Amino acid sequence: MNKETKFTERTFKSVGTRPVRPDGVDKVTGRARYGADYDMPGQLIGLMLRSPHAHATIKKIDTSAAEQLPGVKAVVTSKDLPDLTDGDTDLKCILENSMARKKAFYDGHAVAAVAAVDMPTAKAALKLINVEYKIHKHVTDVDKAADPKAPVLHKDCFTKGVEPAPVKPSNIAASSEFGHGDVGKGFDDADFVVERNFRTEQTHQGYIEPHACVASVSPDGSGELWVCTQGHFVFRQQCAQLLGMDMAKLRVTSSEIGGGFGGKTHLWLEPVALALSRKANLPVKLTMTREDVFRASGPTSATSIDIKIGIKNDGTITAGEATLRYTSGPWKGSWAMLGAMTAFACYDLENVKTTGLEILVNRPKTTAYRAPSAPMAAFAVESVIDELAGKIGRDPVAVRIQNAAKEGTQSSYGPVYGPIGIGPTLEAAAKHPHMSAPLGENQGRGMACGFWFNFGGQSCTHINIDIDGTVTLTVGTIDVGGARASLSLVVAEELGINYEQVKTVIGDTGNLGYNEMTDGSRGTFASSMSAIMSARKAIEELKQRAAMMWDVSVDEVSWEDGHARATGNSNLPPLSIAEIAAGAGKTGGPIAGHTELNADGAGVSFATHICDVEVDPETGLTRVIRYTVIQDAGKAVHPTYVEGQFQGGATQGIGWALNEEYIYGDDGRLQNPGFLDYRIPVCSDLPMIDTQILEIPNPNHPYGIRGVGETSIVPPLAAIANAVSNASGVRMTHVPMSPPRILAAIEEAETTTA
Amino acid sequence: MSVLVNSTINGDNVSFSCDADETLMDALRNRVGLKGVKEGCGTGDCGACSIRLDGALVCSCLVLGAEAEGRTVETVEGMSNGAELHVLQTKFLEHAALQCGICTPGFLIAAQTLLEKNPSPTETEIRYALAGNLCRCTGYDKIVRAVQDAAVVMKKGRKK
């Protein structure tokens, strides 16, 4: 069904205000229940056994001793999760990742699991499982894995997307190309061309809550799963398929979620928990330790990017070309593809060509991390644009403004843009006081732009008007950072009532139709669109009921400020929502509004960041001393939470730029699976993060809303690299720019100039 | 081996039994039922499990349950005065100093400890006092502002 969801100009009463969130008090008093905070009666404790080898064939698993240990109720291996994926390759990868089948593909890959009466028994049982491995050569480095001489992970992996298809298997799982024009000609027209290789290391989403779930499968084949997830409907569908259960019989309830950033869009331990519960015939709680989270749940890609950009003396960028190699873990992903699509998306280019190569390595399966793949590509592109601006002696902001994409530009990934915000964010940056603030010794300023698509997708919401006139909105998208407040605001706006009268709750999979994940910045965009439609239906119903109460035709009833008004008869006093609801039993029963839709048309999102750093030339230590985020939100429903998204994304980007990286030893083992050695930014590392929200309405949303969650992580890598370059005179091409890397670059620059 | 532990938890006398090698974090969560004590790492690196033991800020994942014998334990559950929230709790809500909220109990306890010792901290002092608590969602900006604001309100309250 086509729903009228186009933007119409209006003045808002609730939307744009900053009330306290409905789930707030529970979260400051310790009441809120997260993944690990829930227990089922009689539950067992589950534990996973993980491969210590980066690449090994599992010759034999002997679980008999573990099974005989008193208190052990179930031991599962891949045999207990038969392959029911029926040709669905994505699901097959999820299955292989959740429990290794013939081969273990990375340090930390699950090979068996136990469920026992308590943790000490479960730990003892793990020690009794005997796995015989045949160890193979492994490869963890992105460039080495792409080398034809590298050990091949899958003998049946022939690069997809190239013609003719290769005859030899390799670790290059797929290639995808985007672009238009003729880059060769573009480079010929350029006055300056810069060509460089950039590398970024693998980082983790770093949510503070480790994965956790409680699974219960009954002998009648029905099941329950309590889990911290970004998408309980997707989890239900995939778990039911993997375990051969009826979808309707598996009820998945999402807990409060302690951060996800993409990492909780993927199944890790849930199918195993269900398999353990099914075998033990009792509920099983399965949680990851922090070490498990690092070793075995979704980091982002490590990358190696070759880039070439040409510019004319007048500032026109004549061509951009990039080959982007992204690790995807042991199975094919579409991460390099996303890098190839987003790399040049900020610019209006006549000639552009990008090629993304998905590289298989012996590292955990890559998963989405906030605007997945875009930050690394932006790091390369935005660094080179700064360098080119320097070569022609122009201001980097001015060069970007000159080349920025605008309405009508053919994007580097294909389609023509509608109204977009890159130009306005750049103009705002040029005018921002931060841009002209004085800098001290060893300090430098940098800026960079970023792009993300944003998604919509399947959504379903339900509104109940309760008999006292309060309103319950039930949504199927997880609230990762204040969405319940935003959605309550939207419903209050549409119904013309107070925010306090609306309570938004997240339904479980039994309450609502299918909803896609809270990912791709879709939560507020898509659920608000659906909530607005549900509210409009409820208003129609409220008008009907008022007409019945007045005994007039519904055409003579209008809805204004939370009241029905009789347009034809001014003697009839308006009826409030509470008055109509109180009489609902006599006018046809409960009043509700329900919507299901495909929220397509999520508007693309752009941001510009400005950053000042101070680089200590003795130690190479870099501190961010001032940071400003400017981003288009379409319409900021709850501006405080929009700012929060900007600040959080920028901070993750700062960590990525300066500290965070997966470090693998020669043995293929992860050497820093903990927050002590994988250091995310702490409070004392950072300044305040200033924000400026621009509002360029999205034409495809009734209120003009765009997703805001992801774009903020895209510019920081490049903004900081550009600032470091301006502070210390060295161009950093390898992220993270940790003190040893910066020091080495400074020393190298000194020896070459000396 | 199990041990029986008697302590004062959020003002009440509580006895619980736990394994001799069980952490206070696990004991508080699983034996006493105080799930507001969060586990982010179990190794003392994230501060999500922060509590006060005899008034001192500790990571409860680095303390044994048995060590609580005869001592006073304070967790986020005991922070409000009945239905009346602590100023820090109110300010965290007003400033949206939480997104996912998993780090919040730990930050509240750490900030409470700071403001008791130093009622008018500078921004830098706040940042260093909270450096043992990780937050991945907020970028800390709104947390620092909430603590600054709470400090002002609490000082005014004391002057009255």
Add this chain to the structure above:
Amino acid sequence: MVTINIWGALRPAVNGAASIELDATTIRDLFEKLEAQYPKTLPYIEEGIAVSIDGTIYQDSWSHPLPTDAEIYLLPRIAGG
């Protein structure tokens, strides 16, 4: 007839063309005719193809009409964080 622009990795499945002409009126119709005329596109359709119509990306709304003068782009279906 509508002109359909094809992204790089899909081009080998349509004999290397950067754009093709199809007599399709909706997104569903487009996929049916694409598969019928270029069977090698089937695995891509199964993996998920998004359709951009005048710059707005549709991932799911298969009943959406394709105006004849619209700019239509096929893209791989994308995922986010």
